[in-house]
Amino acid sequence: MTTDVKLDLINKRISLAETAREYGLDVHREGYRMVCRCPFCHKQNAFSINDEQHLFYCFACKASGDTIDFVGRMEKKNFGDTIDTLMAKIQVEDA
Numbered sequence: 001m002t003t004d005v006k007l008d009l010i011n012k013r014i015s016l017a018e019t020a021r022e023y024g025l026d027v028h029r030e031g032y033r034m035v036c037r038c039p040f041c042h043k044q045n046a047f048s049i050n051d052e053q054h055l056f057y058c059f060a061c062k063a064s065g066d067t068i069d070f071v072g073r074m075e076k077k078n079f080g081d082t083i084d085t086l087m088a089k090i091q092v093e094d095a
């Protein structure tokens, strides 16, 4: 499986908002956005999640990225290891 195929699968199968909840963040809807406390700078409700586009952005510390970036930063893992972690998670769900 190529990296592109894996990225596509991860984005199809893994919700960024759900993943943030799994890391203990209090993700809630605020208007058209999903927001929570930023896990990086800890500012309340500064962390905005677009679950449809799999993107996050913090209005306070300007952290931004996709699901891979989020999990990579939370787990302190590099890109390749983060993909492996997320693929393992999908395979556990499929088993």
Ligand SMILES: [Zn+2]
Pocket (backbone or CB within 6 Å): 038, 039, 040, 041, 042, 043, 046, 058, 059, 060, 061, 062, 063
């Ligand atoms: Zn922040």
